Amino acid sequence: MSEAVEMSAVSKVYGKGKSAVAALREVSVTLPKGGFTAVMGPSGSGKSTFLHCAAGLDKPTAGTVRLGGTDLSGMNETKLTELRRERVGFVFQAFNLVPSLTVEQNVTLPLRLSRGRTDKAWLNETLERVGLGGRTDHRPAELSGGQQQRVAIARALITKPEVVFGDEPTGALDTMTAKDVLTLLRETVDALGQTVVMVTHDPVAASYADTVLFLADGRIVDSLAAPTAAAVAERMTRLGAYV
Numbered sequence: 001m002s003e004a005v006e007m008s009a010v011s012k013v014y015g016k017g018k019s020a021v022a023a024l025r026e027v028s029v030t031l032p033k034g035g036f037t038a039v040m041g042p043s044g045s046g047k048s049t050f051l052h053c054a055a056g057l058d059k060p061t062a063g064t065v066r067l068g069g070t071d072l073s074g075m076n077e078t079k080l081t082e083l084r085r086e087r088v089g090f091v092f093q094a095f096n097l098v099p100s101l102t103v104e105q106n107v108t109l110p111l112r113l114s115r116g117r118t119d120k121a122w123l124n125e126t127l128e129r130v131g132l133g134g135r136t137d138h139r140p141a142e143l144s145g146g147q148q149q150r151v152a153i154a155r156a157l158i159t160k161p162e163v164v165f166g167d168e169p170t171g172a173l174d175t176m177t178a179k180d181v182l183t184l185l186r187e188t189v190d191a192l193g194q195t196v197v198m199v200t201h202d203p204v205a206a207s208y209a210d211t212v213l214f215l216a217d218g219r220i221v222d223s224l225a226a227p228t229a230a231a232v233a234e235r236m237t238r239l240g241a242y243v
């Protein structure tokens with residue numbers, strides 16, 4: 001099995017009747033294990049909906065999503081919650097850390113929620129990898145934005161998830177800090193074989209991926225392998241994203 005995520009004819013319609021909006025229209029795609037995929041497209045093209053459906057945060061109206069071979073369609077909310085806790089990791093634009101918890105407590109939170117045991121060696125390796133080995137007792141407010149996002153990445157990695165999903169993970173960071181965070185995500189793919197799927201509107205961020213998927217009006221209309229920022233920006237311009 002070399003697919004981390006497999007989507008077949010996935011459609012998502014919000015609302016009913018005249019006010020219905022088709023956010024995804026029969027999207028079929030496979031995302032390879034150990035790959036870094038970026039998802040781009042104009043505002044409203046369905047990027048968030050794509051990520052939410054792929055990660056089991058939202059249910060498609062039609063079609064099937066498989067994560068590591070598991071069909072999500074038949075799963076109830078309890079099973080989906082379990083899957084999200086144990087088999088996927090999330091990194092959001094707004095970091096979403098718990099302010100009252102230390103770095104270490106934030107990172108190990110997913111393990112406590114799923115009653116998993118903390119593998120101390122893996123915890124230390126993860127904290128070192130994200131460069132926070134010396135700050136385990138700090139609270140989020142004592143850290144810079146880039147450091148907070150590193151905590152969120154460590155939290156996403158701690159369960160050794162099949163896929164890490166990023167929703168504009170560098171959207172709140174300045175250019176230099178964003179570069180560090182993207183380099184870190186790239187390293188998790190190269191060194192750990194981690195699968196990463198990231199929604200972004202930034203061609204530079206997308207250029208860290210192995211493949212960029214372009215969404216327009218709920219469909220995958222293009223893809224680009226070994227992307228450069230310039231090539232990504234050029235395709236986005238063709239999609240009318242910057243008009």
Ligand code: ADP
Nearest residue numbers: 014015021023042043044045046047048049050
């Ligand atoms: P993107 O992330 O590319 O900006 P979204 O996936 O957020 O696109 O949205 C795709 C389309 O679906 C848009 O037209 C948006 O207005 C609509 N949409 C998204 N979420 C909802 C919702 N909860 N209810 C109704 N319409 C929605």
